[in-house]
Amino acid sequence: MTEQFPGAVLDLLDAAGDRTVFEYRGREVSGRHLLGMTRRVAAALRQRGVGPGHAVALLLGVGPEALAAVVAAYTVGARVVGVRPGLTDHQRAALLRDAGVDVTVTDRPGEAGPADAGTAERNVLSLDGLLAASDDGRRPRVSARPRDVARLIHTSGSTGVPKACAQTYGAMTAAWTLRPEDWPPAVRELAGRMDRFLVFGTLASQVMLEYGLLTLAAGGVLVAADPPDLPGALARHRATASVITVGRLNRLVTALRSAPADLGDLRALMVSGSPLEPDRAREAAQVLGPVVFHGYGQTETGMISMATPADPPGSLGVPPVDLEVRGPSGRPVPAGTEGEIFVRTPSQGCGYWGRPELGGEVFVDGWVRTRDLGSLDAQGRLWLSGRTRDVVIVDANVYYTGPVERLLARHPSVAEAHVVAVPDDATGEAVHAFVVPAPGRVPVLDELRALVAARLGEACAPTRLTLIDEVPLTAAGKPDKRRLTRST
Template sequence: MDEQSGGTFPQTLIDAFRATPDRPAFEYGGRTVTRGAVLDAVAAYVRGLREAGLTAGSVVALDTGVSPEAFAVRIAAHAEGCTVVGLRSGLTREHLRSILARHVSAVIVDEASSDAEVRCEAAELGVSVLETAALRAGAGAGAGAGAGQAAGSRSGEAGSGPCSGSLVARGAPDDVAVIHLTSGSTGRPKGTLLTYAALSVNWAYTSEDWDDRVRRLAARYERFLLFGTLNSAVVFEHLGLCLMGGGTAVIPAEPPRFPEVFGQHRITACLLTVPRLYALLDAVRESGADLSTLRNLLVAGSPLPPHRLAEAAELLGPVVHHGYGQTETGMLAVLEPGELAGRPSLADSVGRPLESVEVTVRDSEGRDVPAGKTGEVWVRRPDFFHGYWDDAEETADVLREGWVRTRDLGSLPADGYLRLAGRIRDIIIVNAIVHYAGPIERVLASHPDIDQAYVVGTPDEHTGEAVHAFVVPRPGATAPEEETLRELVARELGPAGAPTRVVPLAEVPVAASGKPDKAALRAMASMG
């Protein structure tokens, strides 16, 4: 491939960093890493990848921590045109082995990698294990000889030389750029394929195409709290929004403590899951917090009941954004604080779709339903995923003539604000009648003494399945009597949807993805 062809991802990022080499890109471990320093690291990793025999089309798995070097090695792999697979925590040995066995050429690890099983499985499958420190030193081929060979070496400091003016992205538009692993909340984690053509027009990394709403959002990312993993599709997307908007990604030396981290690092923007938001609200109520610099707290990943969104806005101020998206699609819609303040009734929505996103709501036959009616949400945008990794059947089910079936239930009224009603597959079948968990959860959470509600189905010898609910009381409140909650659901949704059991919990179990763990709840329900 002609190295000067360029133009594909991450060329826009390279160009933006090259234009402002002295601007900070990261704060990490007591040091500031400039954009020029990141490009130096990228150029060094590109040389290391080539010496290790990894070029365009090579499949590279990343098991790295959260650091400027981890970001640089991923950008280097993309600059070379490799296919990047981001490993995530919580994978079973079976899932990990199935991923590494699928034509993976190498696993790149760093000093933050703590999963010995990754190295062990790679060794058994004959997959090279490369240390980032060795790659940067140009010893990539040698590093692959064994997982422990470079274990004592430290990742080099970013910014050791002039940034390379010859750094050009080499990915072919139709090649797969990245395989993001889904959270696995519905079972086995799936790999979503994103081509270089799609990644090159990703809304977060193409700042020249931003509309006023995205520019407003990006302006709040002056100091973005970066933690957890770089292998999350949503984290990588919002990191792009920060960097392409001229902001700095702030990586705490230790796992962040909320809410203290906001004041300690003068954070202006943060991405949170719903369970972490609940913990944050509890902490702020108990001890207060310095939130003077915070301008954007974007909450996403799972449903947020309207009363909790309103409570968060009241407690934290005009900073709370409610976002909606999927690994397959990236962010689709966002509700801004000003919109919620102007119309409090919008707390039941996830906001307006981004300008680049087309949304339609359809029935089970794929036909559009009238505005405001509930159906399945279908979406499309040029930067959506290309399909599922080695799963043609699932790909054909979700991708339909350029549209993505989200498999989320929702409605799009005339006001343009998207409302969600649950997952199509999150159902309980009682006496051959389908009940969606989402509506039952929302009714339960509407009780003034209920903070959170989750519904699962359990086997029942008389009805096939039974509705089993778990509720978390509001702080300082006592869970209502089971019959009170059953009657509440019966009034709103009919007697057939009323839970057979309602069990109070002090807190909901959380999966490795940061989402409520319904698999754990089903196990608890089955145990009685």
């Protein structure tokens, strides 16, 4: 029987031996050393009774100790909850409470006090303290069970409380990331360029961890940027690869046009999180060369498809997973015809933690309904054309427009509010609010921004405001957001 995740990660670290697998603040950390740290953290967690059925929140940075803590939490078979930066206190407290967190492991003690969780009983464990455990030198025992939930991946906090997609250990074990023999062609090409992968933010994130593990499987080195300034960090660390949002890519291209930097080692930038406009892709290629890979996936699915630098700008390459473009009848449509995208991936989620009613809308008969619109061309390449749901993707995070609209409508100067996504050079997409003023009132953008930022977070706050007399309607009498978007 195949050992469950993260058994393959432990094998990679063991096989690396004295080879450097991580560089951080001038330190070179070998596979043997990283495996030893993983053993100590896993042993310390077990001593505290943490194992299958327990939830461990991770509030971590990007050092090698952080990676050891992530792998250790999976090794003991816990339900892992990565806490991403940027959440409001309200959102973080709700996330920890609703995920049923038993302990929090952190290398940032000042950011993980009991007040953040809304309860004084929460058990906060210092990563330094866990690393002080004894090391017996034996390979850690993997306690994961296939049907146990391995991690909760939070989609966004736009509803006030982040929604958590659950992924089992069986799904994480089935993922292609750690199995070179199963790499799709685009991933194989990408892996060949990941000699030195620049990591930043937090290794507890879905995207950063998976690309980091791909780097280890490809025999590369993780190099941590602290701080993650671009293009400086790419040049300082001689990075051959990194992951980047559309907004960061736009800022990088702009910076390089005004002040060129030596990025001669760079061979791959993986753009993910939101659509990359064809013109922006061409501009990036002109400035950076043939290094841009454009990935398409969702929290619920993992990677669905990836375009290489050789693919036409705007396309997402040939999907290596089961994918159907379905029409209104629910049946697949011919190539070139727009429809809704349904997929099946080896590592897809199994539902939403604590909210089974939402899972039925997305996880349908073994398929995942992406709620994205697109088509396949005659060569099998995937092209996106829109969405069936009202969302804005800001810096690779999905935010639903409904909560923003309802909050704006509470403002005394607003009679009606409708929100659409608009392209934004800084964040990929941003919130544009169309507002019908209340009688005798004139809404002010700064006031509306402050209202939304205080409750839903800065990413949900409108960056643009358009006052309208009335909202255009579709033939069915619903607000016509396509017309609003075309007017931006």
